[in-house]
Amino acid sequence: MEIPKRLEQALIKLYNAFHNNELNPECCTACAVGNILDNQDSWKHLTNGHGSLELSYVGRVHQNLGRTFNGYTPFELLQIEKVFLEACGFTVPLCHYNPKPKNATNKETLFNGLCAVVSHLCALDNIPNVMDYSKIFEYEKDSPVYKFDVIYL
Template identity: 75%
Template sequence: MMKTSKRLEQALVKLYNAYHNNNLNPEDCAACAVGNILDNHDSWKHLSNDHGSLELSYVGRVHQNLGRKFNGYTPIEILSIEKVFLEACGFKTPLCHYNIKPENPTANDVLFNGLSAVVNLLCELDSIENVMDLSKLFEQENGAPVYHLETFLREKALA
């Protein structure tokens, strides 16, 4: 069984709930991926001067240099999560009124793409396999599946 960190487990639960409760919106700092991870607060937006940028603002650099974490994530990790989310949703970053954006930013497929990218990054940050990676399910050896669905799901179950 895969062992997940407390921060990852909490982030996954919050993102899952936000997606299924229609509380995920890439254009709202309190309801985007990071907004949901950070309990629907938008104060994290002061970590950067440009939404969707990886460049820390003065405030962001101070927090980063002091080793501060927000629900387990450093300021640079927070900015990375948001950038990945926005780009996977179809936004050109950093956000600007004339940059490309999805036609319907809150469409389920747009949000799912964003969340898939975020989950992949969150797993990378914790050095674990992507909990959403289903590619092993389709591996074959001599025409037979290498993994069986029940075993695979048990292995992927979060602790």
């Protein structure tokens, strides 16, 4: 299966951010989109509300001109961020009176957000979710479809 370059780069950046504790849903340079865009915060001008799908004037201009940022259109970036925030337990758009998780940088919270983002990124590129492990449990006539060599230590 051929993985598009933009997806491969996004997955590498998100993987590294997660494992280096550099993923933070409340920081525009360390959130999902912030990491995909090389920890820059300029993407925040694409919308007037963090987590909103409504493009700002600047966002609409870039969208209408067909501009992309590391391969993603402004609207795709807003979708990615919304998916991430919601999967982390936030009510979007972010504002001081909306509910949010008690510990937004908890590894389990971030993992849930990351899984949702990876699924969404794969859907944007029309490829199967790279984190879908259900295939390893497929069976026919009470036997597994896929065999694995298991080494016991």
